[in-house]
Amino acid sequence: MIEEALAFVMSRIDHEVGVPGRNGVAPGRDELPELAVREAIVNAVCHRDYTDNGSVQIMLFRDRLEIINPGPLPKGWTAERLLKTHESKSRNLTIAQALNWTGYVEKSGNGTESIVRRCLDAGLPKPEYLPDNVDFKVIIWRDPVRLGPVGAQSGPSRGAVRAQSGRSRGAVRAQSPREKCLILLAGSELKRKEIAVGVRMPSRSGYLSRMLAELVEDGLIERTIPDKPNSSQQRYRLTEKGQQVVRGNNDK
Secondary structure, eight states: OHHHHHHHHHTTSOEEEOOOOTTSOOOEEESSOHHHHHHHHHHHHHHSOTTSSOOOEEEEOSSEEEEEEESOOOTTOOHHHHTSOOOOOOSOHHHHHHHHHTTSOSSTTOHHHHHHHHHHHTTOOOOEEEEOSSEEEEEEEOOGGGGOSTTOOOOOBOSSOOOOOSOOOOOOOOOOHHHHHHHHTTTOOBOHHHHHHHHTOOTTOHHHHHHHHHHHHTTSEEESSTTOTTOTTOOEEEOHHHHHHHHHHHTO
């Protein structure tokens, strides 16, 4: 569910594509930091009130992304407290542990702070946390440069989001982490940490581990030291099947 929600958002925002390098890979930049969006979605899933019949809402406006989850903050907590490293209080420890085991939660208590830092590093306005007695809202502001004249904002898009009316930077289809990984390995042998940087994912992420294992199992990539999968010198490279998949995607 988290990955589907993330793909939903990332496929409907602007993407910049630079000039391809010698390896044929063009550097890209997402309008919103993918890790910040992922963290906001994970927080909503982890900390929502599951006794409430409501659901997590993800709404993409022309000027902002809003993520709302049912349930107020713990008693005595404020939005300002979330901007500093803090102890984590989960309503549902089972869900929190599951998210930790699967690599979605790397370090509890600093997720809200990291969202702000990543957005500011990307040159975006500071995100806002808006708690009340019913639910909790996170606002991640989009690139203000692409808005055009003041007053041109459109309403929210729910479900099937309509095409963005902002500045287009080329017809670029959002790439999944699997696709990004395959493109990175085109003509290269990379270590896990190098792949993590390329797909913008923590190197110790459980999701990254599963993705690499699945790509190996699918015969798209292979380990350079197959007998020692946990070797510090381990690298990954495309198989012939993987090369065919990358060539096929480039022809689309």
